[in-house]
Amino acid sequence: xxxxxxNEGNILVARLAGRLDTAAAAEITPDFQALxxxxxxxxxxxxxxxxxxxxxxxxxxxxxxxxxxAKGGKLQVRNINADIRQIFMMTGFISLFEII
Amino acid sequence: MKKKEKRxxxxxxxxxxxxxxxxxxxxxxxxxxxxxxRTSIRKEAEKLAKTELLRAELEIEKxxxxxxxxxxxxxxxxxxxxxxxDSIFSATRSVVAILNExxxxxxxxxxxxxxxxxxxxxxxxxxxxxxxxxSRFSEDSIYTRQIGSAEHDYTLxxxxxxxxxxxxxxxxxxYLDDSGSKTFVVSCSCPVHDRKGQVVAVVCVDLxxxxxxxxxxxxxxxxxxxxxxxxxxxxxxxxxxxxxxGRKYQSFDEEIDATGWHIEIIIPDDxxxxxxxxxxxxxxxxMIIGLAVLVFITTRAARNLIELMNLSHDQERMDSELTIAxxxxxxxxxxxxxPFPDYPNLSAFGVVIPAREVGGDLFDFHIRDNxxxxxxxxxxxxxVPASLVMAMTRSxxxxxSAYLDNPAQIVSQINDSLSGEGNKQDMFVTxxxxxxxxxxxxxxxxxxxxxxxxxxxxxxxxxTILDCLANLPLGVLAGFEYQEQSAQLEVxxxxxxxxxxxxxxxNGTHQLxxxxxxxxxxxxxxxxxxxxxxxxxxMQQAVAxxxxxxxxxxxxxxxxxxxxxxxxxxxxxxxxxxxxFSLVMRNDIQQIPTLAEWIDSIEMPEELNMPxxxxxxxxxxxxxxxxxxxxxxxxxxxCEKSQEPTTNSQQLIFTITxxxxxxxxxxxxxxxxxxxxxxxxxxxxxxxxxxxxxxDIRYERKDNKNILTLVKSLNC
Numbered sequence: 001x002x003x004x005x006x007n008e009g010n011i012l013v014a015r016l017a018g019r020l021d022t023a024a025a026a027e028i029t030p031d032f033q034a035l036x037x038x039x040x041x042x043x044x045x046x047x048x049x050x051x052x053x054x055x056x057x058x059x060x061x062x063x064x065x066x067x068x069x070a071k072g073g074k075l076q077v078r079n080i081n082a083d084i085r086q087i088f089m090m091t092g093f094i095s096l097f098e099i100i
Numbered sequence: 101m102k103k104k105e106k107r108x109x110x111x112x113x114x115x116x117x118x119x120x121x122x123x124x125x126x127x128x129x130x131x132x133x134x135x136x137x138r139t140s141i142r143k144e145a146e147k148l149a150k151t152e153l154l155r156a157e158l159e160i161e162k163x164x165x166x167x168x169x170x171x172x173x174x175x176x177x178x179x180x181x182x183x184x185x186d187s188i189f190s191a192t193r194s195v196v197a198i199l200n201e202x203x204x205x206x207x208x209x210x211x212x213x214x215x216x217x218x219x220x221x222x223x224x225x226x227x228x229x230x231x232x233x234x235s236r237f238s239e240d241s242i243y244t245r246q247i248g249s250a251e252h253d254y255t256l257x258x259x260x261x262x263x264x265x266x267x268x269x270x271x272x273x274x275y276l277d278d279s280g281s282k283t284f285v286v287s288c289s290c291p292v293h294d295r296k297g298q299v300v301a302v303v304c305v306d307l308x309x310x311x312x313x314x315x316x317x318x319x320x321x322x323x324x325x326x327x328x329x330x331x332x333x334x335x336x337x338x339x340x341x342x343x344x345x346g347r348k349y350q351s352f353d354e355e356i357d358a359t360g361w362h363i364e365i366i367i368p369d370d371x372x373x374x375x376x377x378x379x380x381x382x383x384x385x386x387m388i389i390g391l392a393v394l395v396f397i398t399t400r401a402a403r404n405l406i407e408l409m410n411l412s413h414d415q416e417r418m419d420s421e422l423t424i425a426x427x428x429x430x431x432x433x434x435x436x437x438x439p440f441p442d443y444p445n446l447s448a449f450g451v452v453i454p455a456r457e458v459g460g461d462l463f464d465f466h467i468r469d470n471x472x473x474x475x476x477x478x479x480x481x482x483x484v485p486a487s488l489v490m491a492m493t494r495s496x497x498x499x500x501s502a503y504l505d506n507p508a509q510i511v512s513q514i515n516d517s518l519s520g521e522g523n524k525q526d527m528f529v530t531x532x533x534x535x536x537x538x539x540x541x542x543x544x545x546x547x548x549x550x551x552x553x554x555x556x557x558x559x560x561x562x563x564t565i566l567d568c569l570a571n572l573p574l575g576v577l578a579g580f581e582y583q584e585q586s587a588q589l590e591v592x593x594x595x596x597x598x599x600x601x602x603x604x605x606x607n608g609t610h611q612l613x614x615x616x617x618x619x620x621x622x623x624x625x626x627x628x629x630x631x632x633x634x635x636x637x638x639m640q641q642a643v644a645x646x647x648x649x650x651x652x653x654x655x656x657x658x659x660x661x662x663x664x665x666x667x668x669x670x671x672x673x674x675x676x677x678x679x680x681f682s683l684v685m686r687n688d689i690q691q692i693p694t695l696a697e698w699i700d701s702i703e704m705p706e707e708l709n710m711p712x713x714x715x716x717x718x719x720x721x722x723x724x725x726x727x728x729x730x731x732x733x734x735x736x737x738x739c740e741k742s743q744e745p746t747t748n749s750q751q752l753i754f755t756i757t758x759x760x761x762x763x764x765x766x767x768x769x770x771x772x773x774x775x776x777x778x779x780x781x782x783x784x785x786x787x788x789x790x791x792x793x794x795x796d797i798r799y800e801r802k803d804n805k806n807i808l809t810l811v812k813s814l815n816c
Contacts, residue, residue, distance in 0.1 A: 052714075
C-alpha cells in the first residue's frame with residue numbers, strides 16, 4: 001500500500017495504490033492525518049490504482065470527509081474501480097462523497 | 101601401576117622470589133626505622149644534656165658572680181681603708197655575713213705592708229704577713245682572725261699571684277685550703293690598689309668544691325650518667341667518675357663564661373639507647389610477624405593457583421566429555437538417508453544443526469506395519485542434562501511406539517515416564533509425534549507443546565500450518581490427557597517439521613528468522629518434484645544467509661517427509677478433501693494479506709472473490725482485535741463447499757474459530773448508512789459489510805471457543 005501526496009495547482013492530490021486492507025490502513029493512517037491538517041483545501045483522493053478497500057480504509061475516508069466538511073474544504077474521490085464502487089454502494093459512501 | 105602425573109607449578113618459584121624481595125624490603129625498612137630512631141634518641145639526649153648543662157651553668161654562675169661581687173666589694177672597702185688594718189677585719193666579716201654560703205673570705209696584703217703597726221683591738225704588732233680572714237662554718241657563726249704567717253705564706257698561693265697578673269676577678273685552680281675549711285676549694289681573687297694605683301693586697305673568696313660536687317642534682321640527666329667540671333687549664337674541679345672499659349659513652353660539654361670552666365656530662369650509650377633497644381625488638385617482632393603473614397598469603401595463593409590449574413584441567417576433561425556426549429547424542433539420530441529402500445513411496449530427510457553447546461533437539465522415525473512412526477522434539481535447557489533427557493525421550497519413543505498404535509497413548513506414556521520421580525531437574529520436552537499410514541496417507545498425530553508442522557500440499561493450495569492442539573509439553577504434568585488429532589496427506593504432499601531453533605535463528609542485529617521467512621521458503625519448495633532433502637537444504641541456505649555468521653544459540657532441527665506414490669489412495673477421498681480448506685493465523689493484523697491469498701486458492705465464481713475476501717477480512721480482523729486482549733492467540737479459518745439440503749444449491753460455509761474471550765460480533769451495533777456526513781458514526785462498518793455480503797451469519801460459543809459461521813450461497 002502506497003500513498004503519494006502531490007500539489008496540482010491549488011488541488012492536493014493523494015494517489016492511493018494497492019490494497020487498502022486492515023493491515024495497510026494502520027500503515028497509512030499518518031498520511032491521512034497529514035491530509036486532515038489541510039482539510040480546508042481542495043483534496044482529491046485518486047483511486048486509480050486502489051484495488052481493494054476494507055472498513056478500516058473506509059473509516060479513514062470518512063474521518064477525512066468529516067474534517068473537510070467541518071473546515072469548509074472540498075473532498076473528491078477520483079477513478080474508483082468496480083469493486084470499490086460496489087463497496088461504496090454497500091456502505092452508503094456513494095452518497096457521502098463526490099465521486100469524479 | 102599408573103604413574104601419578106607430576107606437574108610443574110610456575111607460580112611457586114615466583115612466590116619464593118616475592119618472599120625474598122619482601123623480606124629484603126622489610127629488613128631495609130626496619131634498618132632505616134632503627135637508625136632514624138637512634139638519631140632522634142641521640143638528639144633528644146643531647147638536648148636534655150644541653151638543657152641541664154645550661155641550668156648548671158646558670159646555677160654555678162649565680163654563685164661565682166656572687167663571690168666575684170663580694171670580692172669586688174671587699175676590694176673596694178680595702179681600698180677605702182687602705183691605711184687602717186683594723187677595719188679590714190670587720191669588712192671581711194660583714195661581707196661573709198652578706199654571703200649566704202659557708203665560705204671564707206680574706207684580704208692578703210703585700211708582705212710587710214702594715215709591718216710594725218699595732219692593731220687597735222688586741223694591740224698586737226702586725227707582722228710581715230697580714231691576712232685578715234672571716235669564715236662561716238655554720239649558719240650563725242662567723243669566725244674572724246688574721247691567718248697570714250710564715251707557715252701560711254699566701255704569697256705562694258696561685259690566687260695571690262693572680263691578683264697581680266689580672267686586673268679584675270680571677271678564679272684560680274683548685275687547691276687544698278689548709279687554713280679554713282681544710283677542703284678543696286677554688287678561689288676568686290681581686291686586687292686592691294692604693295691611692296697610687298699600686299696593688300697592695302689581694303682579696304680572696306673561697307668556693308668549696310663540695311658545693312660543686314652536689315650539683316649532680318642538675319647534672320645527673322640519666323640514672324647512670326655522671327659529670328665533670330674542669331678548669332680552664334684542665335685541672336679537674338669535679339673529677340670524672342670511673343668509666344668501664346668496653347662501654348661506650350657520649351659526652352656533652354659546656355663552657356662557663358665567667359670562670360672558663362668546662363662542664364661535661366657523660367652518658368653511657370646503652371643508657372641513652374635503652375628505649376631504642378625496646379623499639380628495635382618491637383620492629384624485629386613486627387617484621388617476623390609480617391613475614392609470617394606474607395608466607396601464609398603466598399602459600400595460600402600458590403595453593404589456589406594449583407587448585408585453579410586442576411580446575412582448568414577438569415574443565416578440559418569436562419569439555420572433551422561434553423564433546424563425547426554430543427557425539428553419542430548425534431549418533432542416536434537417524435543419519436542414513438534415504439532410510440527405507442523398501443518403501444519407495446516415502447521420502448524422508450532430517451538434520452540437526454547443533455549449537456556450540458550441547459542441546460536437546462531430537463527427531464526419530466521407524467516403520468512398523470506399513471506405518472511411519474515419527475517424532476521431533478526439543479528439550480528445554482542445554483548441556484549434559486538436556487542431552488540425557490533427549491536420549492531418554494528418544495528411547496521412550498522407540499519402546500512405546502514398538503507396540504502402541506495410538507499417538508496420544510504413546511505421548512501420554514512418554515509423559516508419565518518423564519514427569520515421574522526421575523525428573524528432578526524440572527526439565528520438559530516439546531514433542532510432535534505422528535503416525536502416517538503409508539497406504540492411505542492418513543496421519544494421526546499428537547502434539548505436546550511443539551511447533552505445529554507445516555503441511556505442504558502438492559495442489560496449488562498454499563502451504564498451511566497443521567492445525568494442532570498445543571496440549572502440554574512432556575514432563576510438566578503426569579497423567580495429563582493428550583488429545584489425538586488427524587489429518588490427510590495426499591500423493592505428493594509433504595510435511596515439514598522443525599524446532600524453534602529455525603524460527604528463532606538470530607542474525608547479528610537480533611532479528612529472528614521468523615515464521616514468514618520459513619513459510620515462503622517452504623512455499624518455494626512445495627513442488628512435488630522437490631525432495632524433502634532439497635526443501636531442507638534450501639531452508640538451511642536461507643537461514644545461513646539470514647544469520648550471516650552470527651553464533652547459533654540453539655540446536656536447529658528439521659525433518660520432512662513426502663508421500664511419493666500412494667497406491668491405494670481413495671480417489672473419492674481426494675475430491676472430498678478438495679472441498680475443505682483451512683488457514684491458521686495468529687492474532688496479528690499484519691497476517692491479513694495471507695487471508696487474501698488463501699481465498700484466491702479457493703475455487704469460486706470470480707465476482708464473489710472480492711466481497712468474500714472483504715467479509716472474511718472484517719470478521720477475522722474483528723477477532724484479531726477483540727478476542728485476545730493483550731495476549732497472543734490463533735484464528736482458524738475454514739471453508740467448506742456443500743450442498744444446501746433443501747434447495748440443493750451450492751454454498752460456501754466459512755467458520756472462523758478462536759479460543760479467545762467470548763465475543764459475539766453479531767451483537768455489534770451496525771452503521772446507519774442513511775445519515776449525513778456530520779451524523780455518520782465512524783465505526784460499525786465492518787459488521788455491516790459482513791451482513792451485506794453474506795447470506796447467513798451465526799455465532800456460537802462452544803468448548804471455550806468462539807465459532808462464527810458465515811454462509812454464502814453460490815447460486816444466487
